[in-house]
Amino acid sequence: MRAKIAVATVSGKAYYKLVNELKERGLLFLSLVPGETIPSVVKVVITTEKEKPLIEHPNVVVFNENDDPKSAINRAFRISSGREVYREVTIGVDPGKTFGLAILCDGNILRTYQELSLEATIDNILVALKDNPANVQIVRVGYGVPKLAEELLERLRRGLRENVKLEIVGEEGTSHSIEKSGRSKLSDADSAVRIAQKRGREA
Numbered sequence: 069m070r071a072k073i074a075v076a077t078v079s080g081k082a083y084y085k086l087v088n089e090l091k092e093r094g095l096l097f098l099s100l101v102p103g104e105t106i107p108s109v110v111k112v113v114i115t116t117e118k119e120k121p122l123i124e125h126p127n128v129v130v131f132n133e134n135d136d137p138k139s140a141i142n143r144a145f146r147i148s149s150g151r152e153v154y155r156e157v158t159i160g161v162d163p164g165k166t167f168g169l170a171i172l173c174d175g176n177i178l179r180t181y182q183e184l185s186l187e188a189t190i191d192n193i194l195v196a197l198k199d200n201p202a203n204v205q206i207v208r209v210g211y212g213v214p215k216l217a218e219e220l221l222e223r224l225r226r227g228l229r230e231n232v233k234l235e236i237v238g239e240e241g242t243s244h245s246i247e248k249s250g251r252s253k254l255s256d257a258d259s260a261v262r263i264a265q266k267r268g269r270e271a
Contacts, residue, residue, distance in 0.1 A: 160264025168256025235268030
């Protein structure tokens with residue numbers, strides 16, 4: 069599989085942030101110098117505002133080196149997938165002492181997080197829904213720890229748009245039941261992926 073995303077900047081700070089985020093997500097990318105010929109396989113180029121005039125490509129995402137790179141990478145991923153709007157964005161949450169979070173776009177894993185606080189989980193959910201427009205957006209919350217799940221759901225009900233669906237998902241086959249069966253416990257992030265992939269009931 070060839071890289072469809074290119075990072076074209078000589079800014080060390082911007083490059084460091086973008087590359088770390090891309091590697092964290094397991095996304096393939098090319099590193100280019102602004103003004104360098106861009107291979108035809110590349111669908112989108114991420115660069116800085118200052119270097120944008122040097123980029124000859126129809127799809128350019130501008131990144132401010134002082135910002136969090138999540139939004140820029142989310143947009144670049146969507147463009148590289150050939151979609152302005154996804155059919156469905158599903159977010160899975162595994163509540164516990166720490167929270168796991170998984171963002172799936174049309175069934176593909178865009179990003180996972182683990183060892184998050186409640187506040188960080190909510191912030192990442194809101195950013196993911198804003199950055200990844202879709203015909204259908206669903207947040208599925210695992211119900212292995214009911215008290216934490218209900219607290220999260222209540223906070224989300226106050227902060228989400230009405231068209232975002234909230235679902236409760238039983239955690240059979242996720243970390244809690246696997247741990248009880250004596251097999252290795254899944255990470256928070258892996259559990260969140262499983263929760264995102266399971267149909268739940270309306271919260």
